[in-house]
């Protein structure tokens with residue numbers, strides 16, 4: 001990434017980054033993720049757009065093994081009482097296997113850092129809170145990839161179990177957890193993300209008019 005700066009190379013580097021970034025659910029537990037890199041990622045996250053530039057995000061950075069284990073317990077319980085059945089019928093088998101590895105087989109627990117991305121509803125009206133938080137969260141994922149780290153965006157904890165997360169992290173009542181992002185060095189090289197060709201999701205002028 002040291003070649004950033006000249007036009008074409010910069011474009012190619014961005015294209016590589018954005019087309020290779022994908023969910024990582026098993027991390028090298030021995031590899032460090034220094035605060036300096038966490039700060040860089042969150043700096044990149046906070047350059048995202050937000051409604052009226054309200055910047056309603058708050059990031060709780062968790063290293064504590066106790067808290068990460070508690071997250072793992074909550075997720076395992078959810079998996080056992082219906083989460084696995086839901087994902088099995090909703091997702092292709094390969095995606096199910098990836099998610100199962102992260103939750104039931106403890107892959108996500110190997111992440112040295114979890115960032116819980118929150119929205120402060122004192123600073124943004126609720127209808128715009130998600131649209132103001134997820135661009136920042138995506139910047140966080142891309143920044144992690146840029147710095148050579150794996151990441152996984154999750155919302156199970158911050159939706160179904162939001163109250164437990166709120167208690168664990170002492171969130172004030174106006175601060176809503178929106179995503180749990182697991183970060184660390186990937187334990188193994190990830191393949192390319194599986195995505196449909198963009199044109200299959202594009203419509204020319206009106207819906208249903210094929211792009212091609």
Ligand SMILES: Cc1cc2nc3c(=O)[nH]c(=O)nc-3n(C[C@H](O)[C@H](O)[C@H](O)COP(=O)(O)O)c2cc1C
Pocket residue numbers: 021022023024025095098099102152153154155156157192193194
């Ligand atoms: C809104 C949202 C919620 C997600 N929640 C979870 C989750 O709870 N657990 C998990 O392991 N992955 C979660 N993911 C990651 C998706 O499973 C992943 O982005 C998708 O399967 C594509 O996988 P890939 O990036 O490996 O291609 C979530 C992604 C999004 C956008």
